[in-house]
Amino acid sequence: MQTQPGVLLGAVLLLCPPVHAQPQDSEKLTQLQHQITELKAQLHLLEQQIQHTKAQTAGQDQTATPGAASVQENSTSVAEAAENQAQDGIVIGGAVRTNFSHTSYNEGNKSRGGDFDFDIFRLNLNGSIGDVLLNSEIRFFDYMTVLKSAWVGYQFSPDWQVQAGITQVPFGNWPYNSHNYFFSPNYYLGLEDDHDLGVLFKRQLADNWQLDLGFFKNDELGGVDGYVSSRADRYSYDVVGIRAAGEDIYAEPGSAIGEYNSMAARYGYHLQHGDWRTELGWSALYGGLHDGQHKAGHYSAYALHLNSHYQRWNLQLQHTRYNYSVGDAVQMAVGAYGFYDSIATDANSSNLNLAYSLPVQWGPISNLQFYNDFGLVYDKSDGSANTMMNVTGVAVTAGGLFAYIDLVHARNQPFIGGSVAGNSDDTERRFNINLGYYF
Structure with missing residues (x-):
């Protein structure tokens, strides 16, 4: 998108x-x-x-x-x-992306001097026919094909818009609580850039405030009994099962579960003083959990967030707490990108992100955005160690080319040699370049 x-x-x-x-x-x-x-x-x-x-x-x-x-x-x-x-008014766009990585946690990768791989090919449809809006994105990976978003909308007043379909769940700093390629640890908890099936009402920014209200019937794959070959083949993280005691944290869960009838609200108030532009906001989520036959529990989350701009600087702050109430369970299974992982049923998360944008004229390069994004997941109900990720990097814009150059240091972080439910004391490193052509 x-x-x-x-x-x-x-x-x-x-x-x-x-x-x-x-x-x-x-x-x-x-x-x-x-x-x-x-x-x-x-x-x-x-x-x-x-x-x-x-x-x-x-x-x-x-x-x-x-x-x-x-x-x-x-x-x-x-x-x-x-x-x-x-x-x-329908515009077709998309991107082709490749990825280079050099890691501390993969001996083969280190001995080869890193790996250069195909990332994704994606197609986007955006626009309107008559008064009906359209937004959709499909992503093609080597190992799966997924819909990130697919919704139709209608602007029924100057201030209010409705979207129906696979649309982004309004939660936290918008649209992202991060600047880097890997997002923040919240993404791997299902609390950043999450997309589900439902209806979203959006109040456009007017009178200094905006409001998003959503009802999501289930996740983007149809919930616990969706007709899919693998519930891990999806773009955004969702809970897919209860992790039983002694079960491998990366295994397909033995007890399937899914979100249903979820409600989401996000409020943002905008302040401006000279060159300062700041959004102060709160977000809340509440929904049910179902095992396919019976109600199995519920879940909730809330966040307080700040997104502030001063000239070329951007500061993001966010504090998040989430809870899954499913009997005596202390871990939940989640899925995305063809893999299963685990998270604690209850935890806190805090984020501090700072970025600086620098316009340049270096051949085709027109802008550099330098950033440092820090995220921490702590006070976990399963007693596992804290998850930490710090990403220092720069985003490079050059015509249709866009690149993230990231140096990541992390502990117990997915795709950086760990799991949110891990117990490692080791800090892993990943140097990553994601290069894409956007059309």
């Missing part, structure tokens, strides 16, 4: 190049999407007014002045032109 009415809408669409969601351009993209959404809503209101005026004019006698008739015809043709433009 975008107008004044009529002619101005067409001009904006012609003058603005297609916008593709490169990862660290998310804030600018969100602002642009909000502006275009608001202008589309204004266009819709204008069309309603035109239809009302036409109805009134049809009942009048034929003594209207030529000037008035001319204005009406022009207004109607403008609305029709804008409608035709909107009907042809």
Whole structure:
């Protein structure tokens, strides 16, 4: 993972190049999407007014002045032109990405001097047909094909939008609680960039505040009894089972479980003073857990978060607590990227992220974003050791190319030689370059 009415809408669409969601351009993209959404809503209101005026004019006698008739015809043709433009509004985009890694925890990788692998090929569909919005993304890996998102939406007022389908669960710093390729440890708990099947109501930023309210029937694979070959073949992490005592933390769980009837709310209040722009917010989640035949328990999470911008600097802070209440269980099985892992049923998480963006003119390179993202998961109910991840890196923008160059130090962190349910005291290292071409 975008107008004044009529002619101005067409001009904006012609003058603005297609916008593709490169990862660290998310804030600018969100602002642009909000502006275009608001202008589309204004266009819709204008069309309603035109239809009302036409109805009134049809009942009048034929003594209207030529000037008035001319204005009406022009207004109607403008609305029709804008409608035709909107009907042809689907943009196809995507990316091809490769990845280089050199790790401390894989002897083979170290002896080879690192590994260079294919990462993903992805396709995105974004836009609208008539008044109906569309957003979808499918990702092709060597070992699986997954839908990250697939929703349709409608802007039913200038401030409110509804989305239905596989859409992002509103929680925490938005849209990401991180700057780097690996996200934060929250992602591996299912609490960052999570996508589920449901309905989301979004209040656009107005009067300094915004609100997201969602109801999610189940996860993106259809819940505990979804018709899939593997419940680990998904983009975002979800709970897929209860981890029994003595069960391997990476095994497919013996007791399947799934989320259902989840509710989510995210509120953000925006402050601005000179060059300072800050969002203060809170998020909350609550939902049920089902074993396929009976209700098995419930889960909840909340977060307090801050996302602040000062000139080229960005500061993110977040504190999160989550809880899974399923009998006497102390660990839950989670799945994503073709793998199973485990997490404690209850834990705290804290994040501190700092980034600095530097515009440059070095050949095709136009921007460098330097960052340090730190995350810690602690006070775990299963008694396992803390999970820590610190990522120091730079994101490089060069035309259609976008690269993350990351140096990761972590303990008990998935994809850095560990598990959230691990008990290692060793700090592992991974040097990683993810290079993608976005179109």
